[in-house]
Amino acid sequence: MLTLTHLREGLRIFLASWKAKYRGFRLYQGTPEQIARAIIQNCWNGRYFQTSTRNFAEFWTRDFGICAEALVQLGYREKVVLTVRYALNAFKKANTITTTITPSGVPIDCFSFASDSLPWFLHRINAAQASFLVEENRTFFEERIKEYYQKVVDSHTGLVRADRVFSGMRDYAKRRSSCYDNCMVYFLGETCRRLKLTIPWNNKKLQKHIEHTFWNGTYFYDDLNKRA
Template sequence: MSNLSSRLSTPFRLARVAVRQVHARYFDDLDRFNGNAREVCEQVVAGTWNGTFFTTSLGHYDYFWMRDFGTVAGSLTAIGQRDKVHQTLRWALKQYRKADHVTICIDPNGRAFNAPGRQSIDALPWLTHSLAVSKYPLTKTDKAFLNRRIKVYCKKYLQVYSGHLKKRRLFNELRDAVHYDRSAYALALTGRLSIAARELGLTFPYPPNRYAEELVSHYWTGQYFRTDAETDDFSAECALMPFFLGVINNKEMANATFDYILESKLETPYPLKYSNGKLKFRYRFMMGPIAMPNYTGDTIWTWHATFYLHLLKQYKRPEYKVEYEKFASLIERHGNYPELVNPDGSWYYAPFYRADPGMVWAALFLDLPTPKS
């Protein structure tokens, strides 16, 4: 499938996604798994393997998301799933070569598309990250394709001379409900692309320290990495991802971020709230506060909770045990691994949306060590 035909098929893929979301909201049951938090997560991860690739969830996200898979590729590898990680990547690379594009999603039939519509700045970085952390054996054909996509990526998103993000270039990223202007998350992912390209023997024209320096010089508030070039607001993915991906390795800055989270009670009653909710953003169509109230506000996201827990462990923070146990109790409360929950821990519902169950993100939790009593 060519890049053009892939774009033409996208509306049909998005329509399927929308129908699945509404159907899940009103008609699908929520399964409850037996066991403790780790046992629940083991069942969830096992269920997301469909024999060909890891799906994103056991609910309406029954297809492949490069972003979600990218965040768990290292953890899946660490818990003994390297062969399945490689099988997933082999399948994804085949579909991407057919489409001549690296999109954020691939449907079960192998059709590549972007959701919620715009092209994604982080699909290629997460792909290269996954290949690197799982030590995937790239072929010459793979490398030629990836180098070609890196050239397109740089031309589309980066300034020629500096390699910095282009101003006000709209694209899809992790917090896909809002429009950012050069987010810290996007900058961190570009930095990770630079690092992963070197690890894989690919060609990326800008050095990794360029993105680390930009983050420290223009995004660091003294307590956390601010959301984007326009606002000092806290958003979990922007605050944590530079550390999680190793673009920034600074204990003092990491500890300042963890202190801010504690002082602002963003881990209460469970880790981790998406944002401090101080500022408003421009929302994408049908993803604003009317259709999806508080979707990325002070709701608790299990994805970000696991980024947070991994970093607490990495930086040997004393609150790791307490936060791990709080999060484990949330999993056990629902007998599932929800996409997100309300600030009180109850399952998130919106008029046309229900938080998805059984997220593949559970692999991140399984990769965490159980705290000693």
């Protein structure tokens, strides 16, 4: 559901894009590694790693989850943990975990509850070897896991619900019980196992169910429509 915060963010991103079009983009000098590290450093704003230096100067749960492990390997573990703490504090105030936190610190979903927000958020905690954050906030995470299961999983089929659409890797595509969404449930289960968090589903059964439902012998179907 669109809110005033969504509209404000849309306007902010539009203006940032407009400025970039007329002012140009920042150019970096040096070797590929020097350039990469300079960009990473510029994405650190003193509180958290923002997604980019201009248009997307906010925190995106999915994007940061994907790159968190690499950032740790590059030597940025301390800043990764600080970023996780920043996001966790914002999420705890809102009592939910969302796709995005605006530059002003407001958690929002773009554009609906996502199948991958909780999985990627817990993954970055595991990647940063920061399980102490789970211990400090175990009740919060257990509540989020229950909320996730109730919202995302069909208890009758064991797969992701097909009666609603969830945000995912392809936010612009409306898919129902996509293979990606189901894999995110499995991914969450495996991450919870590593972090010693309890899940209300059997992950081994889910793994077999995903393969049986989406694999056609040559490739995995995109969703339950089984068209591609």
